[in-house]
Amino acid sequence: xxxxxxxxxxxxxxxxxxxxxxxxxxxxxxxxxxxxxxxxxxxxxxxxxxxxxxxxxxxxxxxxxxxxxxxxxxxxxxxxxxxxxxxxxxxxxxxxxxxxxxxxxxxxxxxxxxxxxxxxxxxxxxxxxxxxxxxxxxxxxxxxxxxxxxxxxxxxxxxxxxxxxxxxxxxxxxxxxxxxxxxxxxxxxxxxxxxxxxxxxxxxxxxxxxxxxxxxxxxxxxxxxxxxxxxxxxxxxxxxxxxxxxxxxxxxxxxxxxxxxxxxxxxxxxxxxxxxxxxxxxxxxxxxxxxxxxxxxxxxxxxxxxxxxxxxxxxxxxxxxxxxxxxxxxxxxxxxxxxxxxxxxxxxxxxxxxxxxxxxxxxxxxxxxxxxxxxxxxxxxxxxxxxxxxxxxxxxxxxxxxxxxxxxxxxxxxxxxxxxxxxxxxxxxxxxxxxxxxxxxxxxxxxxxxxxxxxxxxxxxxxxxxxxxxxxxxxxxxxxxxxxxxxxxxxxxxxxx
Amino acid sequence: xxxxxxxxxxxxxxxxxxxxxxxxxxxxxxxxxxxxxxxxxxxxxxxxxxxxxxxxxxxxxxxxxxxxxxxxxxxxxxxxxxxxxxxxxxxxxxxxxxxxxxxxxxxxxxxxxxxxxxxxxxxxxxxxxxxxxxxxxxxxxxxxxxxxxxxxxxxxxxxxxxxxxxxxxxxxxxxxxxxxxxxxxxxxxxxxxxxxxxxxxxxxxxxxxxxxxxxxxxxxxxxxxxxxxxxxxxxxxxxxxxxxxxxxxxxxxxxxxxxxxxxxxxxxxxxxxxxxxxxxxxxxxxxxxxxxxxxxxxxxxxxxxxxxxxxxxxxxxxxxxxxxxxxxxxxxxxxxxxxxxxxxxxxxxxxxxxxxxxxxxxxxxxxxxxxxxxxxxxxxxxxxxxxxxxxxxxxxxxxxxxxxxxxxxxxxxxxxxxxxxxxxx
Numbered sequence: 052x053x054x055x056x057x058x059x060x061x062x063x064x065x066x067x068x069x070x071x072x073x074x075x076x077x078x079x080x081x082x083x084x085x086x087x088x089x090x091x092x093x094x095x096x097x098x099x100x101x102x103x104x105x106x107x108x109x110x111x112x113x114x115x116x117x118x119x120x121x122x123x124x125x126x127x128x129x130x131x132x133x134x135x136x137x138x139x140x141x142x143x144x145x146x147x148x149x150x151x152x153x154x155x156x157x158x159x160x161x162x163x164x165x166x167x168x169x170x171x172x173x174x175x176x177x178x179x180x181x182x183x184x185x186x187x188x189x190x191x192x193x194x195x196x197x198x199x200x201x202x203x204x205x206x207x208x209x210x211x212x213x214x215x216x217x218x219x220x221x222x223x224x225x226x227x228x229x230x231x232x233x234x235x236x237x238x239x240x241x242x243x244x245x246x247x248x249x250x251x252x253x254x255x256x257x258x259x260x261x262x263x264x265x266x267x268x269x270x271x272x273x274x275x276x277x278x279x280x281x282x283x284x285x286x287x288x289x290x291x292x293x294x295x296x297x298x299x300x301x302x303x304x305x306x307x308x309x310x311x312x313x314x315x316x317x318x319x320x321x322x323x324x325x326x327x328x329x330x331x332x333x334x335x336x337x338x339x340x341x342x343x344x345x346x347x348x349x350x351x352x353x354x355x356x357x358x359x360x361x362x363x364x365x366x367x368x369x370x371x372x373x374x375x376x377x378x379x380x381x382x383x384x385x386x387x388x389x390x391x392x393x394x395x396x397x398x399x400x401x402x403x404x405x406x407x408x409x410x411x412x413x414x415x416x417x418x419x420x421x422x423x424x425x426x427x428x429x430x431x432x433x434x435x436x437x438x439x440x441x442x443x444x445x446x447x448x449x450x451x452x453x454x455x456x457x458x459x460x461x462x463x464x465x466x467x468x469x470x471x472x473x474x475x476x477x478x479x480x481x482x483x484x485x486x487x488x489x490x491x492x493x494x495x496x497x498x499x500x501x502x503x504x505x506x507x508x509x510x511x512x513x514x515x516x517x518x519x520x521x522x523x524x525x526x527x528x529x530x531x532x533x534x535x536x537x538x539x540x541x542x543x544x545x546x547x548x
Numbered sequence: 549x550x551x552x553x554x555x556x557x558x559x560x561x562x563x564x565x566x567x568x569x570x571x572x573x574x575x576x577x578x579x580x581x582x583x584x585x586x587x588x589x590x591x592x593x594x595x596x597x598x599x600x601x602x603x604x605x606x607x608x609x610x611x612x613x614x615x616x617x618x619x620x621x622x623x624x625x626x627x628x629x630x631x632x633x634x635x636x637x638x639x640x641x642x643x644x645x646x647x648x649x650x651x652x653x654x655x656x657x658x659x660x661x662x663x664x665x666x667x668x669x670x671x672x673x674x675x676x677x678x679x680x681x682x683x684x685x686x687x688x689x690x691x692x693x694x695x696x697x698x699x700x701x702x703x704x705x706x707x708x709x710x711x712x713x714x715x716x717x718x719x720x721x722x723x724x725x726x727x728x729x730x731x732x733x734x735x736x737x738x739x740x741x742x743x744x745x746x747x748x749x750x751x752x753x754x755x756x757x758x759x760x761x762x763x764x765x766x767x768x769x770x771x772x773x774x775x776x777x778x779x780x781x782x783x784x785x786x787x788x789x790x791x792x793x794x795x796x797x798x799x800x801x802x803x804x805x806x807x808x809x810x811x812x813x814x815x816x817x818x819x820x821x822x823x824x825x826x827x828x829x830x831x832x833x834x835x836x837x838x839x840x841x842x843x844x845x846x847x848x849x850x851x852x853x854x855x856x857x858x859x860x861x862x863x864x865x866x867x868x869x870x871x872x873x874x875x876x877x878x879x880x881x882x883x884x885x886x887x888x889x890x891x892x893x894x895x896x897x898x899x900x901x902x903x904x905x906x907x908x909x910x911x912x913x914x915x916x917x918x919x920x921x922x923x924x925x926x927x928x929x930x931x932x933x934x935x936x937x938x939x940x941x942x943x944x945x946x947x948x949x950x951x952x953x954x955x956x957x958x959x960x961x962x963x964x965x966x967x968x969x970x971x972x973x
Contacts, residue, residue, distance in 0.1 A: 136794060147801035151877060238915050261886075261917045266791075366971070385887060402847040411850055412944070415887040459879060460917075467805075468880040474808055477944040493572070493806050494940030508707030508716070509699075509973040 055284060057230055057250065059101040061295040061532045065113045065177065065424055066253060066454060067101040067230070069222070073111060073179035074210040076426050077189050078301070078450060080165060080172035080526075081200035083123035088199035089174075090124060093540035096195070098533050110188045113177040114536065115299045115528035117141065120173030126539055130292065133268035134529060137458035138298055142527045143167045152463065153471035153482070156490045158522040164303070165204050165524035172203050175301060175528050182210075206303065206450055208426035215427055216306040216447045217330075217485070217519075218434055220340035223356045224380050226420040228253060238262045244360050244382045244416060253422050255456050256284060256294030260417050265456045267293020279538040292539075295532030297454045300462045302525035303428075304486075305448040311485075311519045312437035318513055329513070332503055333484035335374030344370035344377075362388060365410050367504045372476045375485045378469045380420070381413045381476070412476050419469070421453040421461050448520070458527060473498045486520050549860045549869070551599075552653040552669045553618035559598065562621065562652035566596055566932040574803030574811075576935040582645035583638075585935040590634050592685055593856055593873045594625035596649070596933040597813050603927060604817060606788050606901050612820055617863055621653055623666075624871065625935075626856040628684040632667070639663045674829070674868070675836035676858040681844040682741065683946065685937050690734050691949035692941055695973075697727060698952060702973045710963035717966050721956060735953065749840070756837045777823050778909060785819060788902030789919040792926040799930050804878055808942045809855065811934045812872045812881070814927040816900040818865060825865055828899035832859055835896065846947055850888035853881070853943055859896065868900065875942040882921055890914035900927075948972050 064070070083089045099111035116124075118141050121131045132139055143149065143160035144167070154160060160167040176196070180188050193202065215221040226248040234249050236258040251259030255267040269289040270280065283291035312326075315333070319325035331337045335344070340356045344364050360382040364370055370377055387407035389395045398404040429447030436442030455461035469475055470483040473492055480500040481487070489499040499517075502510040531539060554562060571577035576594075578586035585594055601617035608614055627634040639646060639662050646666070650656045656665060698720055707713050727733040767774070804810050818828055839848070848854055857872035874881050885893055894913035898906040904920050906913035914920045938946075955961065955969035 136791065136797065140794065145798065145801070147798065147804065151801075151805050261915060263917050265918060400850065402843070402849040402851075408847055408850070408852060411888075412852065414850075415883070418883065418887065459921075460883070464877075464879050464883070468877050468883075472876070474876065474942050474944065477948070479945065492808070492940060496940050504971065505706050507713065507967050508970045509702050509704050510971070511704050511706075 057232065058281065058295055058532075061281070061534050062101040062254065063113050063296075063530055063533065064099040064101050064111055065530065066297055066422065067228070069424060070111055070179040071213075072107040072181060074182055075180045075185035076208040077178045077185060078206040078208070078426075079174075079176040079178070079189075079193070079196075080203040080206065081174040081176060081196060082203050083120065083173050083199070084201050085199050086123065086125055090540045090542075092196060092199050093124070093174075094537055098536065100533060107181070109181050109184050111179040112192065113179070113530070115175040115177075115530040116539065117172055117175070117526050117528050119171050121529070121539065123173045124539060130268045130270070133266070134293075135266035135298065135458055137463060138527050138529060141171070142300070142302075142525045148463075151467045151471075153466065153486070153488050154522055154525075156488045157518060158488055163522070163524045166526045167524075170203060170524075172526055174200065175299070175526070206428065208428050208450060209431065209447075211427045211431050214338075214431075215449055216308050216429065216431065217311050217334075218308075219334055219336060219338050220356075221427075221449075222423060222425075223336070223340050224376065225357070225423060226252070228422075236262050240385045241417060242386065242388070243384050246357065248417065248420055251456055252418075252420060252461070253297055253454055253456055254294075255296050255298075256281070256291045257456075258284070259456060265460075267291065267296070269293075275538065277541075279534050279541070281532075281534065292531075292535050294535070296535055297422075297456060297530045298458050298462075299528040299530045300451070300453050300455075300458065300525070301528065302451045303448065303523040304451050305446050305521045305523050307517075307519050307521070308432040308447060309437045309440060309442075310517055312434050313440075314517060314519075316438055332371050332374060333501060335370050335376035342370065342376070343374070367476075368506050371501070371503045373478050373481050373484060373501060375470075375483055378475055378483055379465060381416050381469070383410075383414055383416050385415045385417075387411050387414070413469075418460055419464050421455050421465065424452040424454060426450050426452070446523075448523075454530065478502060484516065487516065487518070489516060489518050549622060549624040549671050549673065549858070550666055550669045551620050551622050551671050551860075551862055552650065552656075553620050554598075554652055555654045555656075558652040559619055562649070563598065563932065565648065565652070566598075569596075569933050572806050574931055574934055575806055576933050578935065578937075582648060583642045583933075584645075586937070587641050588627070588634060588638055590628040590637075590685055591935070592626045592628070592937050593811075594933075594935040595623075595811060595813065595871065595931050597622045597871075597929055597931050599815055599862075599869065599929060603815065607817060607820075609786060609788060610820065610901065615863075615866075617867075618654075620862075621649070622869065623649075624858070626678070626873070628686075635666060636663060639666070671860055671862060673836075674832040674859045674861050675839060677835075677839040677843065677848055677854060677856065677872075679848075679855050679943055680846055680946070680950075681840075682738075683950065684739075686736055687738070688938050688941065688946055688949075690736060691953050692938065692945070693733055694724065694735065694956070695945075695949045695952050697724065697733060698956070699973050702970070707967065707970060710966070713963065713966040713970055716970060717956075717961070721959075724956060752837070753841050756833065778827075781819075781823065782898075782906055782909075785905070786902065787904050787919060789904060789923045790926065791922050797925060800925065800928055801878075803930060803934070807936060807939050809873055809875050809936055809939075810878060810881070811931045812870075812874065812878075813929045813931045814870045814924065815867060815929055816870075816897075816902075816927045817867050819899055819901050824899045828868070828896060829861075829865070831895050831899075835859075846943070848889075849892055851884050853884065855943060870897075873936065875944070882924065885924075886914050886917055886920060890920075 098114055118139055178189055213220055227246045229247055229249055238261050249260050251257035264285050269283050269291055272290050275290045280290040281294045283289045315330050316326050319329055331343050336342050342359050344361055345359050386399055387410040389399050389407055399407045427449055429445055430443035432442040453462055470486055473482050480497050482498045484501045491497055499515055501513045504510045569576050569580040569582050585591055599622055600619045604614050643662055646662050818824055853875040855873040860869045891910035894906045894910050897903050898913050904913050904916040952972050
């Protein structure tokens with residue numbers, strides 16, 4: 052298998068850029084009204100690619116389709132069903148999935164403002180613009196789509212200067228994509244946590260960390276007579292509809308900023324310094340983004356805030372095991388570290404190293420990374436406002452967006468096995484301190500605690516955490532390569548093989 | 549494991565009966581009217597599964613004849629002490645319910661002696677794994693209650709000195725002694741291991757290597773041939789890993805993630821030919837040996853989340869049933885399999901029809917992530933009734949609670965040990 056160069060002109064820019072210059076953004080959720088008109092628009096709409104532009108463009112449009120969207124466009128069933136099973140079944144339709152993801156109680160799909168029932172979006176249009184340019188851009192795009200689509204919902208965003216509504220710097224931990232394809236394509240144990248990640252973890256049609264490929268439709272080239280689609284890298288006789296595309300998860304998360312700070316404040320009796328410390332312990336970073344595992348909260352100016360792991364803090368004394376960022380990215384290697392030599396390796400591999408076993412409850416983080424592209428919405432609330440119960444009464448939160456080549460192994464795994472799990476890394480009676488639903492388990496055990504191991508004695512425990520984050524909607528999308536988008540918009544994608 | 553063919557036309561009625569035993573889909577009501585599992589104090593886990601021969605269709609792709617196999621009911625449990633005693637207790641307490649279930653099986657009539665019939669339908673276990681040999685249900689429940697009391701009463705203020713830690717320990721000992729005296733806590737001393745069991749274990753410990761030693765010269769002489777046989781098969785055995793039906797997947801998922809533990813039942817055909825048949829038999833003997841003598845306290849290689857697992861041959865060794873009880877989500881379980889013990893899975897399961905391609909018996913195979921995940925889901929069978937004696941408790945809890953009790957009863961701990969013990973609470 053020869054290593055092909057990366058086709059930046061075919062990849063949507065969002066996979067490579069966060070569009071951080073384009074601080075204004077708005078997401079449109081569309082439903083197809085007129086199929087032919089919808090196809091015509093999708094066939095020609097200018098979608099920004101991953102080619103770098105200097106100066107940055109005034110505006111950028113990115114586009115993704117849900118399963119319902121593919122069906123509404125008339126894409127053949129066998130093509131739709133060749134996407135990954137999670138994409139095909141979608142989000143919020145299956146009670147088993149909701150239970151797994153923690154979409155229960157107040158998060159249950161029956162309460163969603165969109166994404167369930169009749170309110171499943173077909174097309175997600177993401178508009179990004181330099182300051183002051185969004186309104187006209189959005190107006191123009193809405194005019195273009197008016198005859199073909201119904202606008203189900205507009206999701207406006209707010210520029211909070213890289214700080215999420217609770218007040219913490221966000222988006223620091225991101226995988227680094229191997230755009231140069233220097234990482235060997237083979238299945239090999241990684242002895243250390245590394246932020247560099249194979250393209251195939253995020254882009255369909257490229258080899259991933261296992262050296263394999265995840266689910267996407269591969270077509271007989273006869274179904275693509277104009278040769279719009281690239282050939283599959285692993286099966287050159289077939290056209291790859293997934294190549295240069297990705298799966299995209301969008302979830303609207305409402306954040307109760309008042310509730311969060313008032314709860315934390317009450318726990319520490321109103322002491323400002325302790326309040327900061329407790330909030331940082333729950334998040335795993337200070338509000339400035341400094342990982343609590345590396346500091347006691349002092350601002351470490353100029354340090355790489357993403358270059359750390361938890362190897363020196365296996366007990367969670369400096370950063371609690373259940374802290375939000377530790378759950379979301381435990382930063383461990385494939386095998387716990389140990390002495391050099393084959394004997395040590397064998398002992399750890401066969402499980403005979405008791406110390407290694409203690410650190411082995413969570414492993415192989417590299418298979419569970421996500422590219423995060425979310426944007427905040429609503430009005431920012433300061434801590435003082437939150438504590439005094441003032442500030443905007445309107446909703447504020449995050450439009451969580453992540454990209455990955457496997458919905459099951461990335462988003463769903465991290466959400467269920469790590470964030471929502473009440474047993475992450477051997478913990479009990481707690482789930483994610485920010486995202487947890489606090490619903491008791493089936494046997495009646497509470498999940499509304501948060502434990503902080505101490506150097507001596509039993510953990511300190513905070514009890515009675517209320518729910519701070521509520522899911523208001525969500526959907527799975529396919530973010531196609533640009534050529535794949537044109538193919539899907541053509542009539543060729545219709546009909547039987 | 550009990551395996552009994554269903555009587556003609558009785559499957560639907562059996563499935564309907566099994567559903568009545570459940571509190572939530574697939575999870576037994578511990579006090580259900582048919583088999584009140586909770587009344588059997590020594591029972592850890594139990595399950596009832598209907599196994600059909602749908603996957604035998606894979607034999608067609610190999611071009612070998614497909615024998616029609618009857619649909620069978622399988623009943624199995626994991627218990628403390630000799631299985632025949634627990635079975636007898638089950639018959640005594642729930643004989644009527646057992647009769648209602650087995651009345652759906654071939655050859656079971658109104659006059660049949662349930663116990664004798666069950667014993668006659670028992671299949672030998674090829675290999676079985678127990679997370680912690682000797683940890684009883686009673687111990688698990690008593691230690692869980694102990695942990696709750698201690699965690700609720702311990703002071704969570706920082707401990708600054710060894711004296712303080714020792715004082716905390718002593719105070720908690722007094723508290724527990726008081727609770728025990730008041731009858732609110734029970735800490736039954738462990739029962740001594742029966743002599744016969746120990747003798748059998750030592751005999752097994754010695755016998756298997758002895759047989760291996762006798763076979764060794766032959767294996768060495770034959771090794772070039774065996775390697776040749778293995779490698780030619782590995783390069784040509786077909787892989788059969790289509791995506792499972794969405795509806796079949798949904799049927800499995802509806803049973804999962806209700807408790808902190810989940811069940812897994814899978815079935816598959818052994819690859820045709822004597823080579824694979826002998827290879828998988830020998831490997832299961834070795835795995836059983838390792839589980840019995842090596843992996844007896846808390847881990848099976850790197851995996852620490854399996855309570856019980858077993859492999860059973862059925863249909864004259866042409867099929868294998870694998871069952872396990874594990875902690876966490878299915879996705880997490882599979883990722884552990886791939887990332888931690890793919891080599892171990894390959895050893896056994898690469899002898900199954902359609903397994904993703906292996907190299908040298910341990911490489912590849914389960915590491916081919918997508919094929920492996922499809923394969924294992926396609927071979928999984930819904931477990932109609934599943935019982936766990938201690939809902940809400942994970943293996944991590946069980947081991948921690950055990951350490952809590954050991955530390956509580958130990959008055960000779962060093963300062964460092966006392967601090968580590970307090971951290972468990």
